[in-house]
Structures are given as structure tokens and as C-alpha cells.
Amino acid sequence: MKQGPQIVGMPTHIRTLVQVGLPLALSQLSEMAMAVTDTVLLGSLGVDAVAIGGISNNFFFTTMISFQAVLGGVGVLLSHARGGVEHGHGGGHDRRSIISAGVVLGMVAFIPCLLLLLCSSGIFSLMGEPEMVTRQGGQFINVLLYALWPNLVLLGLCRVALPSLGAESLLLWTMPAMALCNGVLNAALIHGWSGLPAYGLFGSAHATMLTGWAMSLVLLLLCLGRPQLRHLLKPARVHWPLFRELLVLGLPMMVTAASELLLFQITTLNAGRLGTRSLAAHQVALNTISLLFMVCLAIGQAANVRVAYWRGARKRAEACRASSGALLLVLAWTILTGLVLMLLPGWIARLYYTGGPPDAGTFATTVLLLKIAGIFQIVDGVQAVCNGALRGCGDTFVPMVISIVSYGVVGIGLGYWLAFHQGYGVEGLWIGLAAGLGVTAFALGARLYLLLYRTGDARP
Numbered sequence: 001m002k003q004g005p006q007i008v009g010m011p012t013h014i015r016t017l018v019q020v021g022l023p024l025a026l027s028q029l030s031e032m033a034m035a036v037t038d039t040v041l042l043g044s045l046g047v048d049a050v051a052i053g054g055i056s057n058n059f060f061f062t063t064m065i066s067f068q069a070v071l072g073g074v075g076v077l078l079s080h081a082r083g084g085v086e087h088g089h090g091g092g093h094d095r096r097s098i099i100s101a102g103v104v105l106g107m108v109a110f111i112p113c114l115l116l117l118l119c120s121s122g123i124f125s126l127m128g129e130p131e132m133v134t135r136q137g138g139q140f141i142n143v144l145l146y147a148l149w150p151n152l153v154l155l156g157l158c159r160v161a162l163p164s165l166g167a168e169s170l171l172l173w174t175m176p177a178m179a180l181c182n183g184v185l186n187a188a189l190i191h192g193w194s195g196l197p198a199y200g201l202f203g204s205a206h207a208t209m210l211t212g213w214a215m216s217l218v219l220l221l222l223c224l225g226r227p228q229l230r231h232l233l234k235p236a237r238v239h240w241p242l243f244r245e246l247l248v249l250g251l252p253m254m255v256t257a258a259s260e261l262l263l264f265q266i267t268t269l270n271a272g273r274l275g276t277r278s279l280a281a282h283q284v285a286l287n288t289i290s291l292l293f294m295v296c297l298a299i300g301q302a303a304n305v306r307v308a309y310w311r312g313a314r315k316r317a318e319a320c321r322a323s324s325g326a327l328l329l330v331l332a333w334t335i336l337t338g339l340v341l342m343l344l345p346g347w348i349a350r351l352y353y354t355g356g357p358p359d360a361g362t363f364a365t366t367v368l369l370l371k372i373a374g375i376f377q378i379v380d381g382v383q384a385v386c387n388g389a390l391r392g393c394g395d396t397f398v399p400m401v402i403s404i405v406s407y408g409v410v411g412i413g414l415g416y417w418l419a420f421h422q423g424y425g426v427e428g429l430w431i432g433l434a435a436g437l438g439v440t441a442f443a444l445g446a447r448l449y450l451l452l453y454r455t456g457d458a459r460p
Contacts, residue, residue, distance in 0.1 A: 411436020
């Protein structure tokens with residue numbers, strides 16, 4: 001007797017989403033830990049070293065991550081192909097060809113990214129940075145450039161390909177271990193431990209560069225150690241239609257990532273115009289929310305993988321359940337952490353001001369921004385998951401347009417108007433951020449409903 005299609009229960013979907021998302025979250029948190037470690041260790045050299053290292057690392061990794069986002073289509077097509085293979089449809093592109101095309105795409109993205117980063121000193125000068133920051137910051141980035149290729153191409157492909165191939169566990173311990181190695185190597189090359197040369201400020205750059213190569217090579221060796229992955233890493237002929245499909249998917253992802261990063265960069269610059277007190281409160285709230293957002297981002301990436309997988313399996317109902325499961329997960333996380341931010345903002349603020357309590361005005365502003373962040377992160381988490389699910393549907397252009405309009409007009413425009421024309425100060429900037437992300441979440445949610453839940457998009 002013929003059996004009907006097997007339905008996967010919501011607990012199974014959630015368990016799989018956690019299985020995919022946890023290594024991604026640990027990977028992203030490890031990268032943040034590396035940045036924090038670098039800053040703390042540079043603090044022993046003085047304020048100038050912290051400022052130069054901070055702006056240089058921020059510019060390098062922000063630029064690299066923006067270009068790296070163009071590889072996102074590799075994960076979508078790999079998940080789609082895997083779903084088809086495992087459920088007997090065999091549709092989509094050959095996975096070896098997808099990975100080979102992804103390597104070529106990464107090489108193409110590497111060139112403009114390199115050229116832009118080579119102009120870092122000039123860009124710092126145009127930003128009005130002091131001569132010392134311009135000169136030494138450019139030298140710092142020139143050291144980091146030696147690891148741009150493995151960071152952008154190898155690590156970028158591993159992050160999108162391994163979860164899509166069911167090998168996300170390789171990220172689970174590799175990235176935290178490398179974060180620890182980065183900290184030890186930073187300290188050793190900054191201060192000259194164990195007979196190593198003491199490079200001072202540039203020791204941090206050398207350590208980060210060496211860590212990038214080490215992470216890439218370790219992950220590559222781990223992949224080669226698995227027969228099923230080793231087979232997929234064998235070079236295959238790259239066909240133009242496949243490469244074009246990766247571009248069509250990836251370029252809007254890159255623009256979306258850049259627009260979101262610019263939203264926060266411009267808001268930070270506007271907070272600086274309001275004075276050091278406003279900037280300090282802004283940085284505390286932003287650092288806190290960035291840390292919590294890593295979990296939301298990982299859930300969104302897991303939704304991307306699972307929605308694409310079930311669409312490749314031609315089971316739209318399961319793709320809908322995977323998307324719903326991701327939304328339930330992100331709402332549970334953001335509501336829980338949002339309550340902590342709204343109920344215990346003073347306690348969180350004191351964790352940052354360990355060197356001495358700030359003046360009452362700065363502390364009160366920090367507390368208020370943390371409360372706003374409690375609401376802010378709920379809509380930020382929802383938009384991250386909706387965006388991930390839409391990418392799993394192969395829809396990247398419309399979300400890009402939504403993000404540009406929402407971030408530019410509402411996020412930056414409304415925030416600027418409230419801060420500088422209505423007298424709300426830095427609170428106005430954060431209201432603008434929350435409103436911009438809220439509009440994005442609503443628009444992406446509506447798009448996801450129309451595309452996946454109601455009509456069922458049939459595109460590969």
C-alpha cells in the first residue's frame with residue numbers, strides 16, 4: 001500500500017536548526033572574542049595603540065565581511081542540491097561544480113576588496129583621522145592583507161558550505177580553539193614572549209594574520225580528512241550559467257550586508273558628534289546588542305540552510321515548518337534576553353564601567369539605550385530569520401531593496417532627524433535604528449509570507 005508523505009514534526013525541525021545554528025553561533029562569537037582580546041591586549045600599550053588597532057581591525061573586517069557575503073549563494077545552491085539528492089529528485093547543480101564556482105567567485109571578489117583595503121591610509125585621511133592613525137593604521141592593515149585571501153575565500157566558503165553539506169560540526173570546536181590561539185599569539189608577538197620578537201602594536205596584526213591562515217588550513221585539512229567532503233573538493237569545470245546564478249544570488253547579499261554595516265557605522269559617527277558621553281553610552285549598548293545578535297544571525301543562517309534543503313527536496317510544507325521553527329527560536333531568544341536588558345540595564349552597564357562609575361547623565365543614558373535595545377533586538381532577530389529564509393527561497397534582490405530603503409530612509413534618516421532636529425540626542429539615533437529594523441522585519445515578513453507560505457515559490 002502506498003504511504004503518504006512523511007511529515008517532520010516541529011520539535012525535529014527545531015532540533016535540526018539548533019544543530020546547524022550552534023556551531024555558527026560559536027564561530028561568530030569566537031570572532032568577536034578575538035576582537036575583544038586584541039583590544040584588551042593592545043590596551044597594555046596605551047590609548048593610541050587601542051585606537052589604531054581598533055579602527056584598523058574594524059575597517060579591515062567590515063570591508064572583508066561585506067565582500068565575503070557574495071559567497072552566500074554557494075550555501076543556498078548546495079543546500080538545495082543536497083535536499084534533492086537525499087530525497088531522490090537529483091535536481092539542481094552538481095555540488096562539486098557549485099564549490100568550484102564558489103572558489104572562482106571568491107577570487108573575483110578578492111580583487112576589489114584588496115584594492116579598496118590598499119587605499120586604507122587615504123580613506124582614513126579623508127575621514128579626518130590624525131596623521132598617526134592614518135600612517136600606522138595603513139601599515140597595520142597592510143600586515144592583515146597577507147591573510148585576506150584565506151580569510152575571504154577559504155573561511156568564507158567553509159562558513160557557507162559546511163552547514164549546507166551537513167558538516168557544521170567542523171566549526172564547533174575549531175573556531176573557539178583558534179580564538180584562544182589568537183589571544184596567546186597576540187600576547188606573545190606584542191610583548192615578545194618565549195623568545196619571539198616584540199612587535200608592539202604590529203604584533204597584534206601579525207598574530208591576527210597568522211591566525212587567519214591557521215584557521216583556514218586547519219578547516220581545509222579537516223575537510224580533506226572526510227571522504228565525502230574530499231570528493232566534493234575536487235576541482236570541476238565551472239559553467240557560466242552556474243557562475244551567473246551565484247552572482248545573481250550573491251551580489252544582493254553583499255549589498256544588503258554592506259547597507260546594514262553602514263547603518264551602524266553612520267549611527268556611531270552621528271553618536272560621536274553628540275559628544276563623548278553619548279558615544280560611550282552608544283558603544284555600550286551596541287557592543288551588548290552585537291553580542292546577543294550573533295545567536296540571531298546563526299538562527300537566520302540555519303533557516304537559510306534548512307529552507308533551501310526542503311525546497312530542493314520539493315517539500316514546501318517542510319520548508320514552511322523550518323522557517324516557522326526558526327522564527328520561534330529567535331523569538332524565544334530575543335524575548336528572554338530582551339527582558340534581561342529591560343529589567344537589569346543598570347547591572348549590565350556596570351559591567352562596562354569597571355574603571356570607575358561614569359557621571360550620572362552618562363549612566364542614565366546608557367541604561368535608557370539598553371532598555372531600547374531590549375525591544376530593538378526582537379525586530380532585529382525577526383528580520384535576520386526572515387532574510388535567511390528568503391535567501392533559502394532564492395530571493396535576494398527584493399530583500400536588498402527593502403533593506404536599503406528601510407536602513408537609509410528610516411534607520412538613518414529618522415534617527416538623524418530625532419537626534420539633531422528634535423533634541424532627542426543619542427536616544428533619537430537608537431529610536432531610528434529600532435524603527436528601521438522594525439520596518440525591515442515587517443516588510444521581509446510580508447515578503448516571506450507571500451513567497452513561501454501562501455504561494456510557494458518554485459524557483460531553484
